Amino acid sequence: xxxxxxxxxxxxxxxxxxxxxxxxxxxxxxxxxxxxxxxxxxxxxxxxxxxxxxxxxxxxxxxxxxxxxxxxxxxxxxxxxxxxxxxxxxxxxxxxxxxxxxxxxxxxxxxxxxxxxxxxxxxxxxxxxxxxxxxxxxxxxx
Numbered sequence: 001x002x003x004x005x006x007x008x009x010x011x012x013x014x015x016x017x018x019x020x021x022x023x024x025x026x027x028x029x030x031x032x033x034x035x036x037x038x039x040x041x042x043x044x045x046x047x048x049x050x051x052x053x054x055x056x057x058x059x060x061x062x063x064x065x066x067x068x069x070x071x072x073x074x075x076x077x078x079x080x081x082x083x084x085x086x087x088x089x090x091x092x093x094x095x096x097x098x099x100x101x102x103x104x105x106x107x108x109x110x111x112x113x114x115x116x117x118x119x120x121x122x123x124x125x126x127x128x129x130x131x132x133x134x135x136x137x138x139x140x141x142x
Contacts, residue, residue: 002108004121007057014097015109015135018057021097023089032057036086038064040078041071080130087138101139109135 005012013019017033030036034057039048041064054060072078091098109132113120117127 002110003104004110004112006112006120009112012100012104014100015111015131017086017131020057021090021094023086023093025085025089028052030086030089032060033083033086033090035060036089037079037083040082041075042069043072045069080134083131083134084138087134091138091142098142101135102142104139108132109139 003012005015007013007016007018009016014021017037020032022029022031023036024030025036030039030052035052035054038060039051042048042051047063047066047069051060051063054063091101110129111120111131113127113131114123116122117124119128119131121127121129121132
């Protein structure tokens with residue numbers, strides 16, 4: 001049995017990157033993991049601050065999908081470590097979320113993301129589910 005989650009799921013939506021759970025990294029407050037992740041694509045560019053202060057995670061995602069300016073050159077090699085930093089900050093700085101994550105025990109976590117077969121399970125349910133795996137690793141270390 002697995003726990004499936006998304007930003008729209010009734011249970012465990014807190015595991016979604018869109019869940020509002022502010023955290024601080026390097027002295028800056030981030031409203032969601034989505035804000036942090038999307039902004040990390042544009043180091044040193046003013047767009048990074050626009051993403052950090054976007055009103056919603058949906059807006060942050062839209063801004064982060066622009067290709068002008070270009071993503072940082074090493075994005076494909078650092079994106080998982082960026083996600084790990086954000087998830088660790090979110091769950092260690094928000095104790096109720098850490099408790100919820102730990103309460104899942106050893107159950108497999110699956111991000112039910114129809115359009116995303118990298119971070120989620122994808123259209124056919126057989127995606128890489130990297131988000132689920134990163135959350136499971138974090139759970140093991142909490």
